Amino acid sequence: xxxxxxxxxxxxxxxxxxxxxxxxxxxxxxxxxxxxxxxxxxxxxxxxxxxxxxxxxxxxxxxxxxxxxxxxxxxxxxxxxxxxxxxxxxxxxxxxxxxxxxxxxxxxxxxxxxxxxxxxxxxxxxxxxxxxxxxxxxxxxxxxxxxxxxxxxxxxxxxxxxxxxxxxxxxxxxxxxxxxxxxxxxxxxxxxxxxxxxxxxxxxxxxxxxxxxxxxxxxxxxxxxxxxxxxxxxxxxxxxxxxxxxxxxxxxxxxxxxxxxxxxxxxxxxxxxxxxxxxxxxxxxxxxxxxxxxxxxxxxxxxxxxxxxxxxxxxxxxxxxxxxxxxxxxxxxxxxxxxxxxxxxxxxxxxxxxxxxxxxxxxxxxxxxxxxxxxxxxxxxxxxxxxxxxxxxxxxxxxxxxxxxxxxxxxxxxxxxxxxxxxxxxxxxxxxxxxxxxxxxxxxxxxxxxxxxxxxxxxxxxxxxxxxxxxxxxxxxxxxxxxxxxxxxxxxxxxxxxxxxxxxxxxxxxxxxxxx
Ligand code: KG4
Ligand code: ZN
Numbered sequence: 001x002x003x004x005x006x007x008x009x010x011x012x013x014x015x016x017x018x019x020x021x022x023x024x025x026x027x028x029x030x031x032x033x034x035x036x037x038x039x040x041x042x043x044x045x046x047x048x049x050x051x052x053x054x055x056x057x058x059x060x061x062x063x064x065x066x067x068x069x070x071x072x073x074x075x076x077x078x079x080x081x082x083x084x085x086x087x088x089x090x091x092x093x094x095x096x097x098x099x100x101x102x103x104x105x106x107x108x109x110x111x112x113x114x115x116x117x118x119x120x121x122x123x124x125x126x127x128x129x130x131x132x133x134x135x136x137x138x139x140x141x142x143x144x145x146x147x148x149x150x151x152x153x154x155x156x157x158x159x160x161x162x163x164x165x166x167x168x169x170x171x172x173x174x175x176x177x178x179x180x181x182x183x184x185x186x187x188x189x190x191x192x193x194x195x196x197x198x199x200x201x202x203x204x205x206x207x208x209x210x211x212x213x214x215x216x217x218x219x220x221x222x223x224x225x226x227x228x229x230x231x232x233x234x235x236x237x238x239x240x241x242x243x244x245x246x247x248x249x250x251x252x253x254x255x256x257x258x259x260x261x262x263x264x265x266x267x268x269x270x271x272x273x274x275x276x277x278x279x280x281x282x283x284x285x286x287x288x289x290x291x292x293x294x295x296x297x298x299x300x301x302x303x304x305x306x307x308x309x310x311x312x313x314x315x316x317x318x319x320x321x322x323x324x325x326x327x328x329x330x331x332x333x334x335x336x337x338x339x340x341x342x343x344x345x346x347x348x349x350x351x352x353x354x355x356x357x358x359x360x361x362x363x364x365x366x367x368x369x370x371x372x373x374x375x376x377x378x379x380x381x382x383x384x385x386x387x388x389x390x391x392x393x394x395x396x397x398x399x400x401x402x403x404x405x406x407x408x409x410x411x412x413x414x415x416x417x418x419x420x421x422x423x424x425x426x427x428x429x430x431x432x433x434x435x436x437x438x439x440x441x442x443x444x445x446x447x448x449x450x451x452x453x454x455x456x457x458x459x460x461x462x463x464x465x466x467x468x469x470x471x472x473x474x475x476x477x478x479x480x481x482x483x484x485x486x487x488x489x490x491x492x493x494x495x496x497x498x499x500x501x502x503x504x505x506x507x508x509x510x511x512x513x514x515x516x
Pocket of ligand 1: 315318343346347361450455
């Protein structure tokens, strides 16, 4: 049976007061509701009910041409299932019928999920009332809609109303029950166009990755212009394939998660623009994910026991970052590379040797037959006493070594060279990672990013952490390199936190994790 929205009646007051009490620190009293309900004209009070049980309510009061939204609340146990959105849509339609041109309301600054709900319905923050909520001193954010009688506003209202119908029909449909939200994720930060559908932040229903590597290989690295063009060509089909494979349709989704930084700007905007368009057309909320957070969340998919506080090392073609994660969503960068990223060093050395692109998998394969102690390459910053990395010196040392040997007419033993180079990279990473877990006293260590696919790095970290009694999580190879399943995992967590991305959000090439 679906949920319905109807006018509030005196017999609903008991249930309404109970929800009011659990929702607001300064709840309205019975008298206040009774007074409101006997005002003739310029008011609409609605409840949403399912199976004869009131699950939420809200009201609008018309003042001049503004409809003030009052006391919108949903019962604790059934939030995040579209009932608030449906109620708001019905209130907006009523407000329009009462003659309102604008919707307005005040919301607690810290009530992120309510603000996200209103933003998704087209309300914008237009000001702040400092210390408005006297009991906590918290600020109120004033929100305001564009003219709902204008064509653009009317179209949005119609979309909201249609989405509300779906929400009510689906309640308690099998998409939003205990299994958790159904999320479509989109990733396009570098040279992989990826989409995934996930249930409840864990269960990967589909994960499609269209790699452009062949188009970049002949240039020995990612060419940004080619990347954007290829994303544009692939994205519609990739998303469709992910949806088909998951056996789902857009109407079933609870959220769309998208990588909005860091990465190549021209590549990021393709995924973000697509996700925004889909969100606008369907009314499904949008959630923004930092690509590095995605790499860390890949570990949650690999091992559900992983829990902060933890230390994470994200090593990819664009990053070498050692991070402290005291709790999910809070990130402190301990150190980064001062020059080349770890994957970039692998790629550049392989390119110099004419071995192809990407260099990481090629060199690590060759290294299996080489002697890691054959050549004593520098371990930059090993004893620097901090958590910074530097890889360009090592890259230069390898290139100089090759030139020197060639000039001397000696043949280079490529496996020995690959193993020695790899060992120099890994030694510093392991040493700094171990120092970090010891210094911070954490019990978990997570590895992420394309270079985490390196077997020797996985082994070395596994051994070193075991010796410290620290649990290690390393994602399976398919979740190390760029994919959308990891974005879905991080996106689901952010969605459940009530975070939403506005349709005016922009991609950020240099987005940092610590500033979230
Ligand atoms: O995470 P990712 O797919 O894309 C970025 O966000 O950069 O990482 C790609 C990087 C490339 O530089 C690639 O050479 C490196 O990961 N990589 C490896 C290995 N597999 C991939 N590096 C070392 N050993 C590997 N087995
Ligand atoms: Zn990556």
